[in-house]
Amino acid sequence: MPIDFKSIKSLFIVEDPNAPKAQTAPESTTSTPPPATVPQHVVPARPGEPNPKFIDVLLRAMEAANLPGVDYLEYRQSVKSLEKMPMDEQVRYQSAFAMAQAMGATPAKLIESAAHYLAVLKTEQSKFDEALRNQTAERIGNRQEMVKNLDATLKQKAEQIKKLTLEMESHRAEMEKLELEIKDASSKVEGTKNDFLASYQSLVAQVNVDVENMKRFLK
Numbered sequence: 001m002p003i004d005f006k007s008i009k010s011l012f013i014v015e016d017p018n019a020p021k022a023q024t025a026p027e028s029t030t031s032t033p034p035p036a037t038v039p040q041h042v043v044p045a046r047p048g049e050p051n052p053k054f055i056d057v058l059l060r061a062m063e064a065a066n067l068p069g070v071d072y073l074e075y076r077q078s079v080k081s082l083e084k085m086p087m088d089e090q091v092r093y094q095s096a097f098a099m100a101q102a103m104g105a106t107p108a109k110l111i112e113s114a115a116h117y118l119a120v121l122k123t124e125q126s127k128f129d130e131a132l133r134n135q136t137a138e139r140i141g142n143r144q145e146m147v148k149n150l151d152a153t154l155k156q157k158a159e160q161i162k163k164l165t166l167e168m169e170s171h172r173a174e175m176e177k178l179e180l181e182i183k184d185a186s187s188k189v190e191g192t193k194n195d196f197l198a199s200y201q202s203l204v205a206q207v208n209v210d211v212e213n214m215k216r217f218l219k
């Protein structure tokens with residue numbers, strides 16, 4: 001029976017019922033941003049951290065790519081089920097393998113299936129990178145072009161007579177507003193990118209640890 005999303009999530013995420021709920025990430029990296037407001041200050045991009053939404057996206061991709069039979073996910077499930085038992089890591093991996101072996105699993109097949117899921121995660125990273133490029137162009141590229149055009153306008157206005165001074169100042173204020181919006185949008189995009197990378201690296205690190213342990217313990 002294929003392993004479902006909830007089961008896969010439990011293999012990588014330990015839910016804490018007392019932990020505060022994480023803030024919901026934006027619904028789509030390609031959605032139309034809300035009407036712009038003038039930022040009072042620009043917050044630098046924060047370091048990335050695993051984001052529940054990105055974790056779910058990555059795990060659902062793993063669920064959709066679940067291989068038939070007993071593979072890495074089912075094996076990891078067995079390993080996790082033995083965590084509360086009084087046994088060391090090597091014995092836990094070997095005991096879980098004994099159960100998997102009875103259903104046709106081999107160390108090579110388990111490691112190969114783990115590589116399959118790493119490839120699935122890598123594909124999701126590629127999709128995210130493309131969406132991020134589109135979002136960057138949408139949120140930043142147009143504003144940068146507007147800044148260039150306004151700068152050219154300012155240079156032209158500077159050559160006109162003094163009666164255009166007020167108009168020049170109006171354009172200058174608009175340019176400064178757009179520059180702040182660019183910095184703010186860049187910070188948000190970078191933060192989104194960092195969240196995804198942290199989510200991706202968190203899952204990859206867990207899979208890689210299992211791969212190394214399987215190589216060490218499953219002879």
